[in-house]
Amino acid sequence: MSKPPFQVDNSEASRVTRAWVLHPDIKSDPDRRPAEHGLAEAVALARALPELEVLGGEIVPLKTVRAGMLFGTGKIDEIHDALEEREIELVLVDGPVSPVQQRNLEKAWGVKLLDRTGLILEIFSDRAATREGVLQVEMAALSYQRTRLVRAWTHLERQRGGLGFVGGPGETQIEADRRAIDEQLVRLRRQLDKVVKTRALHRAARAKVPYPIVALVGYTNAGKSTLFNRLTGADVMAKDMLFATLDPTMRRVQLPDGPEVILSDTVGFISELPTELVAAFRATLEEVLAADVICHVRDISHPETEAQAQDVREIMASLGVREDRPSFEVWNKLDLLEPEARDAMQARADRDERVFAISALTGAGTEALLAAITAELQGVKHEHHLHLDFAEGRKRAWLFDHELVEAERQTDSGFDLTVRWTAQQEAQFERL
Structure with a gap:
């Protein structure tokens, strides 16, 4: 398996990170759901990562989204004081956060910040077990990472299965190398192509x-x-x-x-x-x-x-x-x-x-x-292989009359047939 692109420093991986969840309740969003349910789901998402100590969260009412900071100045100051009081290290925002907003909020609050997409990617990376699952999530994470020049992923080391968004050094260094990311994406796509071909063979085998x-x-x-x-x-x-x-x-x-x-x-x-x-x-x-x-x-x-x-x-x-x-x-x-x-x-x-x-x-x-x-x-067709002796011509004729034969091969003792039929048709055949 290729070396994972995001890694957490060994000394940091085992340390629990104190986290707080913010659910922006945007009044102008026509598709907004009840804020309390949204916050509950976001907190549950955060608690799906064992290395996070989620102390809680809050709903932040918003009339409109501020382009550069997401929240208004007064609310940013208010949240800063609350985070400082609770000694929060990571803020999880339940929604999209642009790279500019992320950089500005991290600077204003003195913490690391992760949006909903980053959190879900982190969970998926932590849980992926199959070769294909790992490759797919790494590619998704790289595509997400490419737009955010606030991580130094090339310098991080990982012990657990996550992506390194939650912990590890280098978060304040702007050293993300787009060329390195693009090269890694090309390598992952090649590996994934091989896995996809293998899966196609397995799927064809399952179809039989x-x-x-x-x-x-x-x-x-x-x-x-x-x-x-x-x-x-x-x-x-x-x-x-x-x-x-x-x-x-x-x-x-x-x-x-x-x-x-x-x-x-x-x-x-x-x-x-x-x-x-x-x-x-x-x-x-x-x-x-x-x-x-x-x-x-x-x-x-x-x-x-x-x-x-x-x-x-x-x-x-x-x-x-x-x-x-x-x-x-x-x-x-x-x-x-x-x-x-x-x-x-x-x-x-x-x-x-x-x-x-x-x-x-x-x-x-x-x-x-x-x-x-x-x-x-009962109405779903499935494939079946059977052998008929030469003396079982009536059964063979019944199969052909009902257009159930997919393939046939004559042997020294009779016929090997591949049929596709429903459970009901199979039962009818067995009663012949």
Whole structure:
């Protein structure tokens, strides 16, 4: 694996950084959400990095954004005093911060500053486990870094998996070398091209496996990995933490009274996804694009569940997932609702055959979901290899009459056939 481009000094990597979160509540933004929910998500994002001690955060009301400083002079002074009192070392701004704004705010407050994109990139780098995931995140980070001439990334050393935004020396040195970054980007693209070709071969091999694919998608921390573990018996990292899962995980599952399937757990989505990471998402979501059934897992107990669901739909559409793809909505975390709200939610779900209210933690409702997936897959074709003796001409004729034969090879004892059929057609054939 190539040497990572961002590195943290060994003496700094183990030290916890005191952090504070600011959520700018911009009144002129037509798409603004309730500020308290935005701040809560930003704090949860920050706490996803173990080396940060997040002391809290605050909402900063803004009529308009100041081009050079983001905030007004009075507010900057007020925040400075609060940061100094709490001995804050890192400020996380929940939103975009331009390089000029970042430089000015760091100078005014005497701290390091990271915006939402930088924080998400840091988390992704910390969590990426596969070769492709690491390469994609490093490329995204370099593209982001290239616009910010306030880091000395060529001089940093890294011990952990992060990008070096959070800790390490050199933050006050303006030594970022665009040529070095561009050269590194070229090297990473070459490496990634090789990985992409390898993945294409793996995908082609998977296409020959006679198992339909069921993909779990949803907003980060919706409970996908908990559901995945319950259905597969696997031990995928499942915590009450944003981006607990980054790299996709796949397992074979035998559905009750149904076919075997490949169940895929994917990275969680999030609002205002950094554009630098769209390519990384696309790479890890190819199983979703090829899935026979998609299960959109939602945290139904979250106050922003509707907005989160819309974010997921928009990102899925941008990635090229067709709306007509067979799918179910899985309303998870039913166990976190009060009894009255839980009953009302269950009643709403019962009125829609494509919606299932469940608790992945307790298992409630999962049997009905699996039954619906089984029924849906009865119409999904899968590939199968079989051998017919010369005496089984009736069966062979039936296969050709129904146009199910993909390939055929005659042997000394009969015919080797590759067929593509539905579970129902397979059952009909077995009754011949």
